[in-house]
Amino acid sequence: MEKFEKLSGVAAPLPLINVDTDMIIPKQFLKTIKRSGLGVNLFDEMRYDDDGNEIPDFVLNKPAYRNAEILVAGENFGCGSSREHAPWAIKDFGIRCVIAPSYADIFYNNCFKNGILPIALPQEQVDILMAEAEKGANARIEIDLEAQTVTTSEGEVIRFDIDPFKKHCLLEGLDDIALTFEKVAAIDKFEAAASAARPWV
């Protein structure tokens, strides 16, 4: 997995609450058997009209945000389905970091498996960053995962919390499966004990 250490980029504002996975990547794009290539369909129904033309008003279609690497959104971001196509599409578009007051559980976990950093901050601080994002390409936001900070273009530093294990994996770009294989002896032992205790499983 790609490492995440630092990022300095333009942030796209998406001031909506409950942005669901059907909005992020509608189901007609779930038919792929690959992980790549979904970026052009990120937010498809908000981004294109019925004929497939770009809707100029949608944030990611505006010149300032076409190369955005950060997304700032409202609470409960990523609610809905477990589709990992949502973070795949976000990443494929080029966004490596999402900032919102809160996330849906499965989406939040899925981000980490794909080298995306989801930052949760109190609403007041998200409001500051949303205002910052509104400035378009004039404002670059800096993210430092090691230091757990977001720095605005004005130099304001906002600290965020993150689970230490998830942080470690993201910083090092670690593969979960390889990590778990290191514990295979413990799994073997558990499996033997469990099948003795609950043979019907």
Place this chain on the structure above:
Amino acid sequence: MSPKTLYDKIWDAHLVHEAEDGTSLLYIDRHLVHEVTSPQAFEGLRMAGRTVRAPDKTIGVPDHNVPTTLDRAKGIENEESRIQVEALDRNAAEFGIHYYPVSDIRQGIVHIVGPEQGWTLPGMTVVCGDSHTATHGAFGALAHGIGTSEVEHVLATQTLIQSKSKNMKVEITGKLAPGVTAKDITLSVIGETGTAGGTGYVIEYCGEAIRDLSMEGRMTVCNMAIEGGARAGLIAPDEKTFDYVKGRPHAPKGAAWEAALAWWETLKSDADAHWDKVVTIRGEDIAPVVTWGTSPEDVLPITAKVPAPEDFEGGKVGAAKRSLEYMGLTPGTPLNEVEIDTVFIGSCTNGRIEDLRAAAAILKGRKIKEGLRAMIVPGSGLVRAQAEEEGLADIFQEAGFDWRLAGCSMCLAMNPDQLSPGERCAATSNRNFEGRQGRGGRTHLMSPAMAAAAAVTGRLTDVRDLMKVDA
């Protein structure tokens, strides 16, 4: 020993390893797999030269893409859908997992097939690359959705890296009024707590009204725990659970049954267990409800009126405005005057036999409103067969419903069952998101009985009005 919740007990029984920071490795008893979220996971295994660690605990069934029309034996027309289903056929054979192909009468929606075949048992950990895995919590199993990377992780290691959630109790006291069903309970809970109210929690549903529900009803309640933001929802197993499980193809038999039962009977929260959050709702206060907006928390009794954005606070004001515009609704309109174009009865929320019985009870001797498109999609081939045996299928067809084969169908419209832009649907599924049932489609969520009532009148309808006529 300190008192524990049911969730604590199942968690402890499956803990393989716990790091100092609380990051845990949890053993998975059942892994359900469908065609949409698994191809990349199997491909990952292949590329790394890995195998499925416990193929015997892994069950696959295609459901999201499969056609539900009667001629589906002729194959899937949409090429991408066909490739996805064929990929699962191939992966199931190559890795040797249990499999129910499209041609098998037991095929159906993964969350209906699992319990039906006795794969889902009390006290288990159950995962699937699908958020509605929460359904299996109705058996007192810890069941939740995972992403594709995690599917690959479970395939390879039969474990999942997890941190423990907090404990939330949702108690529904007393009795439900006539016409009020499990769907009304679960929607009302989300209406009360919001779609993020359960974030960070595992919910245990309890109370008399929950006890009184059938297993089908309990599955409906747990199914939508995810819409309330919770990682999982569960209900302590009891006699009803054991009766439902007993004799199912993959349920334990003989001495193994007795041993299992002895453990299952201990699966309940201790009286003095600690809850991080408690929500109590009186069963008597729950009305038949419908959703009016584009979030499952946009729930109101059918007797209410379409709300105005100003009725809300914070970010919800803008969200409500957007929802109303998308839904084409005017504030102040009585909900029961909203006309619909389509009725969809089915999905892993409400595609079980009891749901079909509830719909049939309303539809018996009645016709659907002229010009309406109405379909019933049973949750599995076996549900379909049973409904035919009980004569329900005749009632549906006589009423004017299209009687389909099993699959996810118009719940998410990955197959050809879709709404057109602006089309309004009374649906028994679980999500009313923008575009969920087809681009521009407008979804109102409700119970099967309410959807059947809407089919008869052609508008959102209080099912109790039709029940009165009967009495």
